Amino acid sequence: MSDFCLVRQPVFGSTGSLIGYEIRFTDAEDGRAAFSRSLLSGTFDLVRNRLPAFVMASREQLLDGAFLAAESGSTVLLIPQQMVIDEPVIEAIARFLAVGGSIALDEVGATPAPTESLLPHTSWVRVDARAGDADTLAAICARVGTPAPGAKAAPKLIAANVEELAHYEATLACGFQAFQGTFFSRPEPLPASDMPQSTVAAMRLLGMARNSDINDRQLEDVIATDPVLTFQLLRLVNSAALGGRGVSSIGQALRLIGRNAFLRWLAVAVAAARKSKTGVDQELVRQAVERGRLLEQLVGSGRDSGTLFLVGLFSLLDAVFRMPLPEILDRVVLSPEANNALLVRSGPYATALDFAESYELGLFENATLIAKDMGVDQAKINDFYTNAIVWTAEALGAALDAQQSGMRKAS
Structure with a gap:
């Protein structure tokens, strides 16, 4: 019997392939105990089904090393915009990257955020597809979708909250490589x-x-x-x-x-x-x-x-x-x-x-x-x-x- 809740939500590539799942946990205790219990019970690996799992990270989890026990390469940590990026957090992220993990900047918008100092170490950037018109999305992509100084490659872009065909088309045109949202549960009818x-x-x-x-x-x-x-x-x-x-x-x-x-x-x-x-x-x-x-x-x-x-x-x-x-x-x-x-x-x-x-x-x-x-x-x-x-x-x-x-x- 479990005393936590989790759910997986698909992340699709530009060709419609399933490339991973975002796994969301109950918010109790910032999800700290929920993630650890899911990992120890085997539920986390069962739900991600051998695909990368995108998981929201808190400062406390990073400093506690909660994600270090996950299988190498299995987890992409979503770093929320409001996280304070200081030396302890930078060191914790470096330890996670050293064991084969990846990070993604979350909630990236039109205004630059302090978390963007992590761009040289970032594999993914997630942007709300509703963040603005085509020009606004293009400006965001130009800012964060190119290789940062010291980085080997540019981060890949994830469009979140793709709810309409217009959202999908706009983000696809801007070069987004991954997509999430309810739009993919409402395809156009066929005869x-x-x-x-x-x-x-x-x-x-x-x-x-x-x-x-x-x-x-x-x-x-x-x-x-x-x-x-x-x-x-x-x-x-x-x-x-x-x-x-x-x-x-x-x-x-x-x-x-x-x-x-x-x-x-x-x-x-x-x-x-x-x-x-x-x-x-x-x-x-x-x-x-x-x-x-x-x-x-x-x-x-x-x-x-x-x-x-x-x-x-x-x-x-x-x-x-x-x-x-x-x-x-x-x-x-x-x-x-x-x-x-x-x-x-x-x-x-x-x-x-x-x-x-x-x-x-x-x-x-x-x-x-x-x-x-x-x-x-x-x-x-x-x-x-x-x-x-x-x-x-x-x-x-x-x-x-x-x-x-x-x-x-x-x-």
Whole structure:
């Protein structure tokens, strides 16, 4: 059971590749204890998934040497603008750089800050994409995006808070190499016809599986008509996350794992069917499945768990498939309560979605208050989140393997 919270937020490169995660911690004690506990427990390395982790540093953490225990090259320290840069801080940063770490100047704006004295030792500079117009951004880049005296290379530029296409285009034109923000969760819609046929079939199947009047034999008959779905689902239910049960038929799978688990795995198959061309696409699929698993755990094994999984997953499928959410929901029959939560944010499941969005944005205080109102044990929230990451990695790995096997068998 964890007594701290953390969340990861993706950092994308200019080609859409995933280049790292910013990891945010609870603000208690300036995050000092939270970072150390995450490192000792292994949670930090699990969440960063072998990619560089951008972590906000405090003066106290630097002087305590809190980051020296991290794996060499795993951590990029974000140095906030308000940090006083004196001799003890400079010495602490030098010790961190000596063990293979990197630093990034944060909150760099139009007015130079004292932290810019660190530019010769800086690998990254993060700028708010909303800091000003194109001329202002260009001036910032000219000031901090060139090699400082004594530096081997110019720092790379990260655009934070990219919320609109205009922000992305302006920062890309200025030469930014990395990007963060909600814009990447709202890609431009594509025509509905671009959705894979097997995905459309799987969505229809989701609606059938929720109908208690539809028996297992009827479901089996529908699945059997699609070779890709058949092999995909058999591989899914035989995955390590379900204990590798040796399931050899859809009928057997349904009898062994039950409708709720079948629905959940089918939903994963739907998300995994998205043809991921970039790191942004892949991360959206991961986020959708992680959100579903996170919400499911809020109610344990209660009767609402399956619906909450679908609500969490479907809440991001418009971004995954680049289609309006109402068009996606037209292809699957969810409960009225689930539809209301997704489309108008009302009803019993809307609160859970509010929790997920607050937590994913690092608004831990608000997320904790929502969880408390839901009757969720707040000490378990971080465990739920990290479990969702592990579970999703296993589930999507099995789903993608199954897709490839199914396609080979079908051909």
